[in-house]
Amino acid sequence: MRFFSWTLVVLGRAELVAASLLVLAMICAVSVEVYYRYVLGSSLYWVEEGATIAFIWVTFLGAALASKANRHITITSLGGIFRAGRSRALWALGGQGAIVVVAAVIAYHSFGYTTLQARTATVSLPVNIPRSWMFAWPLCLGMVSIALTHLYYFMDNVISLFAPGVRPAPRPLLEI
Amino acid sequence: EVSLNVATVDAAGTLRNLAGNRLHTLLREQDAGVQVRHIEGPVLGNAAQVRDQVAEGSVDIIGTDIAWAAPYSNFLKATSFSFVFRDQEHLAGVLDSAMMAELIDEIAAEQGVRILGAAVLPSRAFFTKVTPQRAADFEGLKIRSPQLDNWLESYKAIGANPTPVNWNEVFLALQTGLVDGAHGLPVDVQPNNWHKAAPNVTDLEDMFGVHVWMINETRWSGMSSADQATLVAAIDEVDAWMTATAEAESLSTIASLLDQGGGVFITHNAAKREAVAALAGADKVVAFPEDEREAMRNKALAAGKALEGQATWWAPGVLDELQSVR
Amino acid sequence: MSIGIIFLLLLGFVLLEIPVGFALIAASLVYIGMDGVFPASVVASRMPPGLESFPFLALPLFVFVGTVLSSGGIARRIFDFANCMVGHTRGGLGHVNVLASIIFAGMSGVAQADAAGLGRIEIEEMKRAGYPTRIATAITAASSVIGPIIPPSVIMVVYAVLANVPLSDLFLAGIVPGLLMGASLMIAIAIMARTGRIDVPLQPRKPARERWQAFVKAAPALSAPALLIAGLLSGVATPTELGALTAVYATVLGFAQGELTPRRLWDCAVQTVLTTGVLAFLIAAAAPFLWALAMGDTVSWFARQIEGISHNPILFLLTINLILLVAGALIETTVILLIVVPVLGPAMVMNGIDPIHAAMVIIVNLMIGALTPPFGVLLFVMMDITKLSLAAMSRAILPFYLPLLAVLLLMTFVPALSTAVPAWMASTR
Numbered sequence: 001m002r003f004f005s006w007t008l009v010v011l012g013r014a015e016l017v018a019a020s021l022l023v024l025a026m027i028c029a030v031s032v033e034v035y036y037r038y039v040l041g042s043s044l045y046w047v048e049e050g051a052t053i054a055f056i057w058v059t060f061l062g063a064a065l066a067s068k069a070n071r072h073i074t075i076t077s078l079g080g081i082f083r084a085g086r087s088r089a090l091w092a093l094g095g096q097g098a099i100v101v102v103a104a105v106i107a108y109h110s111f112g113y114t115t116l117q118a119r120t121a122t123v124s125l126p127v128n129i130p131r132s133w134m135f136a137w138p139l140c141l142g143m144v145s146i147a148l149t150h151l152y153y154f155m156d157n158v159i160s161l162f163a164p165g166v167r168p169a170p171r172p173l174l175e176i
Numbered sequence: 177e178v179s180l181n182v183a184t185v186d187a188a189g190t191l192r193n194l195a196g197n198r199l200h201t202l203l204r205e206q207d208a209g210v211q212v213r214h215i216e217g218p219v220l221g222n223a224a225q226v227r228d229q230v231a232e233g234s235v236d237i238i239g240t241d242i243a244w245a246a247p248y249s250n251f252l253k254a255t256s257f258s259f260v261f262r263d264q265e266h267l268a269g270v271l272d273s274a275m276m277a278e279l280i281d282e283i284a285a286e287q288g289v290r291i292l293g294a295a296v297l298p299s300r301a302f303f304t305k306v307t308p309q310r311a312a313d314f315e316g317l318k319i320r321s322p323q324l325d326n327w328l329e330s331y332k333a334i335g336a337n338p339t340p341v342n343w344n345e346v347f348l349a350l351q352t353g354l355v356d357g358a359h360g361l362p363v364d365v366q367p368n369n370w371h372k373a374a375p376n377v378t379d380l381e382d383m384f385g386v387h388v389w390m391i392n393e394t395r396w397s398g399m400s401s402a403d404q405a406t407l408v409a410a411i412d413e414v415d416a417w418m419t420a421t422a423e424a425e426s427l428s429t430i431a432s433l434l435d436q437g438g439g440v441f442i443t444h445n446a447a448k449r450e451a452v453a454a455l456a457g458a459d460k461v462v463a464f465p466e467d468e469r470e471a472m473r474n475k476a477l478a479a480g481k482a483l484e485g486q487a488t489w490w491a492p493g494v495l496d497e498l499q500s501v502r
Numbered sequence: 503m504s505i506g507i508i509f510l511l512l513l514g515f516v517l518l519e520i521p522v523g524f525a526l527i528a529a530s531l532v533y534i535g536m537d538g539v540f541p542a543s544v545v546a547s548r549m550p551p552g553l554e555s556f557p558f559l560a561l562p563l564f565v566f567v568g569t570v571l572s573s574g575g576i577a578r579r580i581f582d583f584a585n586c587m588v589g590h591t592r593g594g595l596g597h598v599n600v601l602a603s604i605i606f607a608g609m610s611g612v613a614q615a616d617a618a619g620l621g622r623i624e625i626e627e628m629k630r631a632g633y634p635t636r637i638a639t640a641i642t643a644a645s646s647v648i649g650p651i652i653p654p655s656v657i658m659v660v661y662a663v664l665a666n667v668p669l670s671d672l673f674l675a676g677i678v679p680g681l682l683m684g685a686s687l688m689i690a691i692a693i694m695a696r697t698g699r700i701d702v703p704l705q706p707r708k709p710a711r712e713r714w715q716a717f718v719k720a721a722p723a724l725s726a727p728a729l730l731i732a733g734l735l736s737g738v739a740t741p742t743e744l745g746a747l748t749a750v751y752a753t754v755l756g757f758a759q760g761e762l763t764p765r766r767l768w769d770c771a772v773q774t775v776l777t778t779g780v781l782a783f784l785i786a787a788a789a790p791f792l793w794a795l796a797m798g799d800t801v802s803w804f805a806r807q808i809e810g811i812s813h814n815p816i817l818f819l820l821t822i823n824l825i826l827l828v829a830g831a832l833i834e835t836t837v838i839l840l841i842v843v844p845v846l847g848p849a850m851v852m853n854g855i856d857p858i859h860a861a862m863v864i865i866v867n868l869m870i871g872a873l874t875p876p877f878g879v880l881l882f883v884m885m886d887i888t889k890l891s892l893a894a895m896s897r898a899i900l901p902f903y904l905p906l907l908a909v910l911l912l913m914t915f916v917p918a919l920s921t922a923v924p925a926w927m928a929s930t931r
């Protein structure tokens with residue numbers, strides 16, 4: 001369990017650094033494009049496509065990160081029915097398990113799309129990137145990371161069921 | 177009974193949208209073994225996305241511009257390059273050629289998408305604030321481009337400065353001067369109001385619209401040959417209707433665009449000038465010199481030749497091969 | 503199979519406390535699996551293309567701007583300036599609170615940035631001046647909804663892409679309703695001050711010198727909205743590009759004022775990644791859900807259901823207002839936007855309502871929903887800052903629903919409030 005959480009935290013830090021750099025790069029690229037068009041009078045037409053790819057990566061890396069920081073929007077209105085305790089923890093357990101399954105299924109299917117999407121490529125970038133690197137791969141990698149994260153929460157929850165002082169909500173892996 | 181999902185992406189009331197509805201009605205009236213359900217508008221995504229859905233089999237048929245099939249074949253890219261075709265008949269000849277039939281089988285085998293019939297539409301026109309009179313007037317002109325590399329290269333080939341802008345934002349981009357011009361079929365332009373920001377319409381017959389239907393190959397080969405024949409016959413009928421309607425409406429659409437936008441119609445084609453002058457008035461029509469158009473054409477073909485053999489572009493000799501079709 | 507089942511599935515998964523994004527994916531997976539017409543893998547293939555749109559890039563860009571405004575000390579300067587202008591009036595800091603939100607709205611695109619960043623300063627200052635916490639909190643929450651109505655606006659970005667309307671027109675359409683909302687809140691505050699419901703000693707008028715200094719310090723931030731609107735009108739850039747330019751402007755300003763450090767800038771990027779990971783992920787997760795709805799012909803089904811009331815556009819809009827206000831109180835704003843707009847938008851346009859007018863009515867509606875218990879995001883942000891209970895806060899906000907709803911009604915009946923600015927802009931060239 002210790003090693004599992006350590007691995008996920010390291011993975012989360014890597015996602016955080018990569019995605020933050022992409023955000024800064026996106027801002028710079030789009031600004032430079034405006035400068036080129038307005039001041040220099042010629043357009044950098046690859047920026048639109050390049051920034052879109054960066055955005056898609058930021059989204060799925062960010063989603064994986066949001067799982068590790070426990071930030072995804074959850075509606076907890078019904079949870080109030082259960083008093084804190086075993087039944088509440090079991091309810092939460094079901095939710096965590098479902099996320100693991102959903103993320104794993106999507107990861108599996110998106111991997112299946114990598115070959116199909118690789119048939120067409122980006123058009124305006126200086127190098128032609130297969131469309132799978134725009135669509136299937138960021139989704140697949142993000143979902144693997146999410147599945148692992150919620151598997152950890154699930155296991156942590158199971159352990160807490162048998163420990164004194166039940167805590168139903170996952171303790172976030174990362175405090176950001 | 178076979179039921180096929182057909183998507184046309186364009187907004188309600190556009191030519192493509194009406195064609196989709198027509199295909200549906202036609203097969204229903206025939207009570208044929210093949211029926212289609214027409215999914216209207218961009219609800220399933222943009223053209224490139226729906227094309228991918230056809231390839232993966234979650235949508236059966238897309239009706240769209242041939243440009244979106246171009247990424248499947250380097251050869252096909254050449255058919256969406258500016259000034260490749262002498263005129264509409266030349267283009268129709270290429271689409272009917274044995275070369276094309278072979279290509280369609282090739283794409284179906286490699287990409288899982290089969291092109292079923294094509295409708296030749298009128299030529300695209302440039303919508304600008306300026307009134308171009310010479311080839312040099314296109315030098316440095318900022319022209320809106322879709323995200324397709326043959327389009328980008330086509331505009332560069334005539335010396336223009338292609339600027340990618342979302343289709344929905346073109347009117348605003350024209351109005352605010354983000355771009356100096358945009359290129360499109362007059363019938364598609366009307367609902368988008370380009371002419372109100374860029375009133376002058378220049379038709380050099382540099383690119384023609386081609387509408388194609390693309391079907392998922394697995395779905396196609398799973399149909400009986402009788403059903404295949406029924407579908408193709410219906411599609412051919414709709415295509416003929418599209419070609420005729422677009423042809424009939426193109427010039428009157430241009431006339432009404434001139435009327436609303438206050439611009440002029442510029443073309444090298446004397447017959448078109450005469451027809452539009454009859455509808456909109458002789459003062460609304462300006463000739464584009466034939467030799468200047470020829471200069472642009474040669475420039476574009478030279479640029480196209482320079483691309484031949486490069487990675488992701490068509491093979492050497494393809495442009496000559498296309499020119500030889502009659 | 504009935505398309506209604508997919509909504510039941512979604513509800514079920516949400517109640518299981520699965521985050522909304524995963525619940526949307528799960529509902530689509532189960533529905534498409536049960537339906538059997540399409541392979542379940544469609545869900546995976548539809549998600550990333552849902553994000554492939556240049557206008558969507560404005561989302562992370564304007565979120566980034568919001569974080570920089572707070573870390574770079576710009577929110578503070580905006581507050582000080584507003585305080586020097588209207589702080590001495592009756593109900594002074596209440597007016598300051600609203601005015602600061604209006605100015606802040608011209609650079610920020612998310613209400614949460616207003617509520618959390620600027621809001622912290624506003625509540626602190628109001629408490630120091632003797633305002634009860636609940637009133638300070640209520641005014642802060644109510645005025646923060648102006649943020650996404652005056653451009654720039656993230657919610658408008660999402661709407662524009664989903665409903666296929668030009669983003670620039672939407673941005674321009676928000677100016678008048680946003681100012682009206684500010685004005686109506688100020689009127690409410692003035693009435694409360696006169697009737698003694700807000701009873702705080704008057705502040706002395708600040709000396710001219712101090713006012714001038716506050717103006718100079720806030721001038722770069724004050725000019726930003728003007729620059730943004732000028733940028734939209736003159737066509738220097740598209741809304742997405744303006745997002746990047748605003749981000750650069752805010753960053754340079756933060757560094758020039760000496761309050762932004764590389765470390766803080768990095769934190770801004772990190773917060774942007776997290777917010778994008780939540781909001782844009784929701785958009786991606788909704789894509790297969792919407793695809794299933796489209797395949798099930800939901801739009802025409804919905805259009806048939808509302809046929810009876812659709813002949814009267816005003817009655818139609820009022821009904822939609824009612825539905826959305828109730829939905830907004832129960833469900834998160836972005837989620838409603840994602841599920842409702844693709845169905846409602848086309849139905850409204852089919853009924854002859856101007857798409858920009860329809861958009862503004864829906865957006866203002868959703869923002870008021872974000873302020874309504876039990877599920878109001880802005881209330882949660884405020885609870886986090888002030889530690890007030892949901893019940894206490896809801897009671898305190900009660901008087902401020904009136905001016906906001908009045909503006910919503912006015913907008914419903916007078917389309918020109920939304921459409922005049924974009925139309926004027928279209929006619930000027």
Ligand code: NA
Nearest residue numbers: 607610649654
């Ligand atoms: Na704003």
Ligand code: NA
Nearest residue numbers: 599603642645
């Ligand atoms: Na405020």
